[in-house]
Amino acid sequence: MENDVVIRIRGLKKSYTIIDPHLNDSRFLFKKKKQYPIFDGIDLDIKRGDIVGILGRNGCGKSTFLKMVSGILEPDEGTIEVKGKVASILELSMGFHADLSGRDNIILRSELYGIPREEVMEHLDKIIEYTDLGVFIDNPVRTYSSGMRSRLAFSVMVNVDADIFLIDEALSTGDAAFASKASEHLKNLVRSGKTVLFTSHSMNTIKRTCTRAVWISERTIKMDGPADEVVEEYAHSINDSFEETLSLANDGSSSAQYRIATFYRDGVGVEKNREEWIRWLNEAAVRDHPMALNDLADIKMSEGDTEAAVELYQRAAENGSYEARRKYATLQGETLEEISELRSILKDLCSSGYPYDYCNYGELMLKSALKEDDYKEAIEYLTRASEMGWTDADLLLGQMYRDGNTEERNIEKAIVYLTKAAENGNNKAMFMLGDLYYDGKFLKKNSEEAFKWYLKSASVGNARSQYQVGMMYSSGEGVEKDEDLAKQWFARYSSTMVNDSRKKAMDTLRARKGDIALSNDLLKAMSRSNHPASMTSLAYKYETGKGFKKSEKAAMELLRKASVSGGASRLKLAELIETKDESGTFPQESLDLIKSAASYGDAGAMYKLALLYKDGKGIEQNMDEYRRYMRMASERGNKDAKIVVKGWDKRTERRKSEKKGGTNPPKKAQKEERNES
Amino acid sequence: MINIFTRLAQSFKDVRANKTILLAMIRRNTAGRYKSTYVGFVWHLLLPVLMIVVLTITFTYIRPRAMEDFWIYLSAGIFPVYFISSCLRGRAITANASYVTKMKIPREIIVFSTVITEFLSVVFAYMVIIIVILLSGQYVNWLGMAMLPVELFLMFIFSLGSSYLISTITVFIKDVGYIMSIVMRLVIWITPTFFLASEAKGLLATIVWYNPFTYYVETFHDILYYGIFPHTEYLLMSLILAAGMFLLGAFVFFTFEKKFPEVL
Numbered sequence: 001m002e003n004d005v006v007i008r009i010r011g012l013k014k015s016y017t018i019i020d021p022h023l024n025d026s027r028f029l030f031k032k033k034k035q036y037p038i039f040d041g042i043d044l045d046i047k048r049g050d051i052v053g054i055l056g057r058n059g060c061g062k063s064t065f066l067k068m069v070s071g072i073l074e075p076d077e078g079t080i081e082v083k084g085k086v087a088s089i090l091e092l093s094m095g096f097h098a099d100l101s102g103r104d105n106i107i108l109r110s111e112l113y114g115i116p117r118e119e120v121m122e123h124l125d126k127i128i129e130y131t132d133l134g135v136f137i138d139n140p141v142r143t144y145s146s147g148m149r150s151r152l153a154f155s156v157m158v159n160v161d162a163d164i165f166l167i168d169e170a171l172s173t174g175d176a177a178f179a180s181k182a183s184e185h186l187k188n189l190v191r192s193g194k195t196v197l198f199t200s201h202s203m204n205t206i207k208r209t210c211t212r213a214v215w216i217s218e219r220t221i222k223m224d225g226p227a228d229e230v231v232e233e234y235a236h237s238i239n240d241s242f243e244e245t246l247s248l249a250n251d252g253s254s255s256a257q258y259r260i261a262t263f264y265r266d267g268v269g270v271e272k273n274r275e276e277w278i279r280w281l282n283e284a285a286v287r288d289h290p291m292a293l294n295d296l297a298d299i300k301m302s303e304g305d306t307e308a309a310v311e312l313y314q315r316a317a318e319n320g321s322y323e324a325r326r327k328y329a330t331l332q333g334e335t336l337e338e339i340s341e342l343r344s345i346l347k348d349l350c351s352s353g354y355p356y357d358y359c360n361y362g363e364l365m366l367k368s369a370l371k372e373d374d375y376k377e378a379i380e381y382l383t384r385a386s387e388m389g390w391t392d393a394d395l396l397l398g399q400m401y402r403d404g405n406t407e408e409r410n411i412e413k414a415i416v417y418l419t420k421a422a423e424n425g426n427n428k429a430m431f432m433l434g435d436l437y438y439d440g441k442f443l444k445k446n447s448e449e450a451f452k453w454y455l456k457s458a459s460v461g462n463a464r465s466q467y468q469v470g471m472m473y474s475s476g477e478g479v480e481k482d483e484d485l486a487k488q489w490f491a492r493y494s495s496t497m498v499n500d501s502r503k504k505a506m507d508t509l510r511a512r513k514g515d516i517a518l519s520n521d522l523l524k525a526m527s528r529s530n531h532p533a534s535m536t537s538l539a540y541k542y543e544t545g546k547g548f549k550k551s552e553k554a555a556m557e558l559l560r561k562a563s564v565s566g567g568a569s570r571l572k573l574a575e576l577i578e579t580k581d582e583s584g585t586f587p588q589e590s591l592d593l594i595k596s597a598a599s600y601g602d603a604g605a606m607y608k609l610a611l612l613y614k615d616g617k618g619i620e621q622n623m624d625e626y627r628r629y630m631r632m633a634s635e636r637g638n639k640d641a642k643i644v645v646k647g648w649d650k651r652t653e654r655r656k657s658e659k660k661g662g663t664n665p666p667k668k669a670q671k672e673e674r675n676e677s
Numbered sequence: 678m679i680n681i682f683t684r685l686a687q688s689f690k691d692v693r694a695n696k697t698i699l700l701a702m703i704r705r706n707t708a709g710r711y712k713s714t715y716v717g718f719v720w721h722l723l724l725p726v727l728m729i730v731v732l733t734i735t736f737t738y739i740r741p742r743a744m745e746d747f748w749i750y751l752s753a754g755i756f757p758v759y760f761i762s763s764c765l766r767g768r769a770i771t772a773n774a775s776y777v778t779k780m781k782i783p784r785e786i787i788v789f790s791t792v793i794t795e796f797l798s799v800v801f802a803y804m805v806i807i808i809v810i811l812l813s814g815q816y817v818n819w820l821g822m823a824m825l826p827v828e829l830f831l832m833f834i835f836s837l838g839s840s841y842l843i844s845t846i847t848v849f850i851k852d853v854g855y856i857m858s859i860v861m862r863l864v865i866w867i868t869p870t871f872f873l874a875s876e877a878k879g880l881l882a883t884i885v886w887y888n889p890f891t892y893y894v895e896t897f898h899d900i901l902y903y904g905i906f907p908h909t910e911y912l913l914m915s916l917i918l919a920a921g922m923f924l925l926g927a928f929v930f931f932t933f934e935k936k937f938p939e940v941l
């Protein structure tokens with residue numbers, strides 16, 4: 001054998017005798033047996049210093065594999081050469097004597113692993129300390145919980161001396177702290193030149209602990225390579241393989257059945273087949289799978305069977321499908337007419353050419369979509385709005401492509417749109433991106449990227465993301481492990497959670513005059529936990545010196561922090577920068593901030609931007625843009641803008657009436673009404 | 678076909694190399710046994726004493742026998758019979774299945790340790806009996822007494838061999854375990870423990886000498902009860918039976934042991 005290879009396996013074959021009642025030869029008293037192959041020619045080299053994780057579905061032969069390496073089972077064909085002393089810990093809780101104390105059991109077990117008694121006694125204190133069992137160590141093992149038992153068992157293993165360790169399902173019991181301690185121990189073993197092979201169902205454990213992973217499937221090694229790559233592929237296969245999903249579906253998993261249905265619909269891994277698609281939808285629908293029910297209802301709807309569709313929508317709605325709830329409500333309440341009326345109104349408004357109107361119409365179409373054409377129209381309008389830099393449209397599009405509720409799912413597009421929205425400070429988009437990268441369900445898992453987005457969203461005060469960031473810091477996933485930072489984020493998370501009540505308290509206090517100091521304290525607390533709105537209003541107070549010591553610096557700092565989440569704070573910050581700027585020209589930073597705030601939908605920013613366009617301040621003069629932004633600002637309810645726009649309209653009307661022949665566009669009139677209402 | 682002698686030599690080496698494990702298993706079998714009791718280890722000695730007391734009371738007052746010191750006759754026979762029959766129940770491997778399937782140890786150690794554990798009870802009991810004999814001033818044939826360890830060893834080998842054999846069969850055919858426990862009940866009644874071999878009449882007089890237990894029990898009777906040097910033919914039969922049973926049992930065991938983890 002080469003120097004580094006400690007386990008060499010060549011042409012390994014193994015089969016088990018199993019009972020099969022369907023066999024035809026009937027013999028009296030003897031059960032009907034046949035040979036069932038488990039491995040069919042496996043070649044594998046394992047080098048010194050590897051931590052190898054063995055992956056595979058239940059019954060694929062992971063344990064059998066370890067047993068053959070340890071020599072407990074013999075292969076039918078092929079060779080296994082092992083260099084060095086092997087310690088096989090195939091069942092951690094084996095061989096405990098329930099009546100003996102933990103201490104006695106440590107001694108007994110160590111001896112069962114072949115460690116002489118004197119040596120055991122020498123290390124006994126160390127082992128007991130490692131178990132972390134405290135006074136329980138002198139109590140009978142029968143009083144232990146299963147987690148305590150596995151801690152005891154693992155601690156014994158720590159003292160076993162061997163070159164190769166084979167461990168079956170080692171780290172799956174015990175609490176998280178102990179699991180990480182155990183995984184640390186395995187890494188230490190490897191550093192001292194040992195080799196570790198272990199099986200686990202936890203993909204995360206394998207990813208975190210192993211240098212290499214071997215995936216056993218269909219009697220052979222399906223993949224062998226760096227742990228994270230193999231785990232990635234394995235996770236994908238469980239999600240995406242037709243065969244794996246089919247077997248789950250046949251076992252009665254409704255979500256697998258729904259997935260199979262979509263495979264048949266889209267022709268993924270199997271030929272497109274409408275009958276099969278509907279058949280599997282029905283299977284899943286029987287088990288009340290909401291999406292399957294919803295899809296079936298859509299099919300019924302397109303076939304014109306409204307009654308059946310309504311019933312299915314109702315069931316889907318009861319099982320938690322929002323989409324179905326909406327459709328059900330639409331169909332039930334005879335609101336279809338109302339909706340189509342609203343649709344036509346919003347569509348008319350689109351002729352104004354404002355992204356705001358495109359986005360509104362797109363959203364309405366999306367939310368009231370019944371046919372595929374509706375979705376297409378929604379996409380069309382949302383795309384227009386998005387092209388004009390409308391953040392809400394980006395978010396909606398990203399969401400649509402992610403869920404794939406129209407055409408096939410398109411993750412790349414979803415990422416593009418969500419990133420755009422997120423970069424403009426849309427918090428929802430930020431953590432949606434985080435989730436996408438973190439789940440690794442639709443695209444390759446990327447913890448670093450996920451962390452980046454979670455962190456962004458967390459620093460803008462999203463509670464869920466704060467929690468997630470804390471978790472990632474504590475597990476060291478996607479970022480260097482840092483318990484202190486983890487604690488800080490968890491603290492932020494909890495303070496965000498109480499912010500709602502803080503806000504209520506603050507509002508009440510403000511109503512009762514005289515408690516301003518207290519109310520201010522609350523405001524400070526809220527802004528400390530990164531509540532964007534609070535930060536902005538606190539900054540305002542600092543700036544004006546209302547109830548606080550005037551401090552422009554503090555105001556600026558707060559605004560910078562808050563401005564990550566977009567909107568009003570950006571405008572404020574821009575204004576502050578502008579006033580502080582002494583160069584006489586309009587600062588570029590302010591302009592950028594105003595632009596982004598405007599695309600985020602802040603009416604004040606739009607108004608400001610319009611004025612800038614008009615005056616050509618820091619930007620090229622552009623009267624078209626000026627009018628566009630002014631109108632948009634007025635639509636969004638900016639009072640100053642409204643006055644300006646009203647002035648325009650009056651002027652046009654006057655001119656029109658002067659001309660007399662001109663047709664007064666009804667759209668404008670409609671808009672006018674809407675504004676006033 | 679395995680070469681039983683080279684395999685046995687190998688096995689001897691394996692067991693020696695894994696002495697720690699063997700001792701640990703014996704300790705596991707014994708130490709745990711009386712762990713939750715107040716007197717603990719004392720029960721190992723107390724049980725045989727109490728058993729002898731019960732037998733003496735029964736056959737002196739409840740069902741009196743004309744024979745003098747009948748309790749010595751009884752206890753000299755009953756402990757070996759219990760020992761052999763417990764080894765012949767063949768549960769050594771099936772009761773410790775997890776050691777077979779989850780640990781890489783020489784599997785004979787599992788059988789070995791259970792037989793030794795049982796054997797220890799006989800040794801404790803005999804120690805008690807011999808002490809009582811000496812204290813009560815019975816006649817002792819020292820030359821015969823010297824043969825006691827030899828005979829105990831032969832009995833041990835016989836039981837080990839039969840345990841190898843039966844526990845191997847039980848792994849593949851579980852029914853054998855139940856059949857053997859019934860057979861053992863019968864064998865106890867056709868072994869001269871409660872009666873004298875010479876007093877047996879009719880059918881019993883014939884089959885009692887086809888029962889391998891008889892030769893071991895009669896040797897012990899000779900040494901402890903009659904206080905003579907044991908009959909040579911009993912000794913010879915003990916030797917032949919031990920050697921034969923051990924070779925047969927070991928052969929079967931080592932031929933099939935590789936299949937154990939798959940079947941269990």
